[in-house]
Amino acid sequence: MQLEVIGVGGAGCRIADAIVDAEPDDHSFVGDAFAFDTDATSLAELFSIPEDHRYCYGGTVENGLNGNLSRGEAVGEEAVDELDRRLDRGQPSIADAFLVVVGLGGASGGGTAPHLVATLQTVYDAPVYALATLPAERELTPPEPDDDLRRAPNAGSVTDEDVTGSGGDDGDGDEDEVEPEPITRPLAEENAIRTLESLIGLANAIICFDNEPWLKPGERLVEGHDRLNQEIATRVAALFGATADVRDETATPEAETVIDANDVGRILGDGTDLVTLGYGEQRVEAENGSRFGLGLFSTEPSVDTAAAVSAIETTVGKALRGKLTLECERENADRGMLIVGGPPEWLNRRAITDARKTIESTTGSVEVLGGDAPRPGTDLVFVVVVLAGVEPVERIAEMRARNKPIDTGGG
Numbered sequence: 001m002q003l004e005v006i007g008v009g010g011a012g013c014r015i016a017d018a019i020v021d022a023e024p025d026d027h028s029f030v031g032d033a034f035a036f037d038t039d040a041t042s043l044a045e046l047f048s049i050p051e052d053h054r055y056c057y058g059g060t061v062e063n064g065l066n067g068n069l070s071r072g073e074a075v076g077e078e079a080v081d082e083l084d085r086r087l088d089r090g091q092p093s094i095a096d097a098f099l100v101v102v103g104l105g106g107a108s109g110g111g112t113a114p115h116l117v118a119t120l121q122t123v124y125d126a127p128v129y130a131l132a133t134l135p136a137e138r139e140l141t142p143p144e145p146d147d148d149l150r151r152a153p154n155a156g157s158v159t160d161e162d163v164t165g166s167g168g169d170d171g172d173g174d175e176d177e178v179e180p181e182p183i184t185r186p187l188a189e190e191n192a193i194r195t196l197e198s199l200i201g202l203a204n205a206i207i208c209f210d211n212e213p214w215l216k217p218g219e220r221l222v223e224g225h226d227r228l229n230q231e232i233a234t235r236v237a238a239l240f241g242a243t244a245d246v247r248d249e250t251a252t253p254e255a256e257t258v259i260d261a262n263d264v265g266r267i268l269g270d271g272t273d274l275v276t277l278g279y280g281e282q283r284v285e286a287e288n289g290s291r292f293g294l295g296l297f298s299t300e301p302s303v304d305t306a307a308a309v310s311a312i313e314t315t316v317g318k319a320l321r322g323k324l325t326l327e328c329e330r331e332n333a334d335r336g337m338l339i340v341g342g343p344p345e346w347l348n349r350r351a352i353t354d355a356r357k358t359i360e361s362t363t364g365s366v367e368v369l370g371g372d373a374p375r376p377g378t379d380l381v382f383v384v385v386v387l388a389g390v391e392p393v394e395r396i397a398e399m400r401a402r403n404k405p406i407d408t409g410g411g
């Protein structure tokens, strides 16, 4: 399938960039990738999204939005038609799905994403998924005032007032002071819940990534976000790469059970369910010589069956019981999907079927799809597990409870 990846705001653009970077050359699934932000400096720091697909909008925003989501929503609403027109630099009409990537908690991405998702739903037939990060708890509290680590390199604003009037880069390439990336965002959680609620009923599904559990103890988000973005991108590439059209059919065998855009649509759903991804990988000894390897595609397995079964069982265990992008009770999942990829000779069909059954029994769901993704010439068995419809999720329930809208109704 071909996915139109659109990053909005600082986080969204960086993660979209990492997804493009993680896309395997021979299994391309990114139709087009775009980066939309109100911050030109942040856009200039991207690597993989082509420059003419990066767009700085919100000309009226001078010194950043300072976490003001209402302003962000107004700016997003004003810009959304312009952003939609920008997509015509690619081929959005042939996309099988859209992935709007956003860091919940900010004002630019959070203010724009719901407008963009709504517009895409109106203009195109394809499903629109959101990929959204939840703010880390450590972002909410400012460090002690005498903490000389208060500002990370290239990171600065601590409160709204603190950034007011800071110069930023005017994009002329000289020695202007760079707009620092905030290390604390007191409003992040409140904003995140508000944007999440806005997306409900608009996005077909929301794939969540909770930043906090993925950071190391004491690590600030600005220090760890590149690593986190790679973790996200690895999972997204494993999932959507399995649906990719194979570029060179002579070099890659067809999957035994192909996962396509319809399968993804069926599992992610269209009721704005929350989705979490699990991932595991294991190095194995790759087959030398034969391009296709044997195993799944031959009656003469070249890999010891027990070893292949064990590699898949172990990797599925990591993906299903290891750290998810959003922690949840596995048995809450309404639907699931399993993709097992790697060297063809290691993709033991029985083990894949058993793994699918394990996911069925763990989740209690009968709607679990399984597929394989042969990758000749690699030495990595990988598994991605998709769990959809996972609410109630404790983390989100807590965030909602702390950020209830103020009741002005007097009762």
Ligand SMILES: Nc1nc2c(ncn2[C@@H]2O[C@H](COP(=O)(O)OP(=O)(O)OP(=O)(O)O)[C@@H](O)[C@H]2O)c(=O)[nH]1
Binding pocket: 008, 009, 010, 011, 012, 014, 015, 038, 064, 065, 066, 067, 068, 102, 103, 104, 105, 106, 107, 108, 109, 110, 133, 134, 135, 136, 139, 185, 188, 211, 221, 225, 226, 228, 229
């Ligand atoms: N995983 C990840 N999360 C990030 C990254 N950058 C920021 N975040 C998260 O995303 C939230 C929003 O940050 P940004 O995307 O930079 O904010 P923005 O949408 O550009 O909005 P403003 O900066 O308020 O104009 C933050 O509160 C963090 O939780 C990143 O590179 N990776």
